[in-house]
Amino acid sequence: MIIISLLLLASLLPHLTFTARVNVGIVNGSEAKPHSRPYMVSVQSKEHHICGGFLISDRFVMTAAHCRNNSPIVTVVLGAHDLKKSENSVRFTVHSYHQHPNYTNKSFHDDILLLKLEKNVKLNDNIKWISIPAEEGDIEAGSVCSIAGWGSLITNGTRSDRLMETNVKVMNNTECEHKWGKNDFSSSQMMCVHDKGGSCDGDSGGPLVCGDTAVGVTSFGDPDLCNSLKLPEVYIKISAYLPWIKKIIGNFN
Template sequence: MTIIISLLLLASLLPHLTFTAHVNVGIVNGREAKPHSRPYMVSLQKDGRHACGGSLISDQFVLTAAHCQKKNETLTAVFGAHNLKNKHDSVSISVKSYHKHPDFDTDTLLNDIMLLELEKKVQQNHNVKMISIPTQEEDIKPDSVCSVAGWGRLSFKGRKSNRLMETDVKIMNNTECKNKWNNHYSAPKMICVYGHGGSCSGDSGGPLVCGDTAVGVTSFGDPIVCNSRDRPEIYARISAYLPWICCIISNVK
């Protein structure tokens, strides 16, 4: 009975919280990634401090979450990093333009996806490489093992990690996720995951990777605790936005 009351209380608070706890979603119960084993990972920084994650999907575009940039904020994309304190290991490039999805909803976080056009093309090397995205709309089988990574908090109110952390997650059945999130979950446009480890404050915008393909963009989760099974992590489903992504990238002069 106590659990049911707690969940009902949480549900009543959700419209007012609007997922603010995960404005930047880190890795809990994870492990340190092998340095430069995820060369597509991008640290998006505000005033020299890590704010969000992202993934390099072309030589001039980073894919991230729309909520990672508030009005008039300026982001810098940092490539090739593992330990963010080691500035000499990375390359910083300014963002030229911000392409938020035109139907992004700041209240529900539906269509929480954004493309960042860089001031100049990224030079790829051993530490900096693009990651592939789906070529067509597709669904991922429940319980498929995928992974997430980021420089976010190691616990809900814990410290952020200077080193890139990672963990494995599993894809949750759409029906089960819908039952947990109700109208906040849109199966055609979102992916739901669960696992021993998961995202926390500091990793929004980072990729959900299945195999060697980025299939999701870290969007939101439980507003009061990280990696909750009752309110599992939600990712924007990249395959649902392929026409929009291709349109933005192809229009670059």
């Protein structure tokens, strides 16, 4: 995963209703056991990592809509652990892009995107899809969940070629709304987390995993500090979008 360039940030921020950092990385985490998260996807532009993502069926990857703001054409790499090594990974082109119809690059509301791959994925030990919620609902505050990604290890730091992971705790939605404000944080669409570890520059689009289910999509955070408590990391709540998801991919899980 590479750190999002200053040019990319500069081109994004003037169009936003607030200043937020586009996530890309794990702070205070540890290296994941290779292929222990076989659903993880590297979303790439010109064969360079720009965002995370995750496989939710044998044909669809879920990621963040803002990942395409400056990279309208992407490919995805499945089955990777170390992005410098390709022996276990497979690259797919994208057949079609399904951005939520209400998303615009003026905010991170409805920041969710489905990528239909060129063909069905051949599942194996290194490539498997992950379940998403079956019905709408909130994750209880205090729940311990996990995130993973190939991003920077500290604010403005270097990237990790190997997949990193950390546990996080789900925060109370009212507290999130108080910290971010009602214009930026939507309690019906979003959730936020905080712990000693968190996402940094390079993990947008990756999953927030609770148990064995992906419940959130990494979206945005504090523009100045990775894993900030003042402005905690925000995730799109997948369960709020189930009718839209089902309309596009049909039955899932």
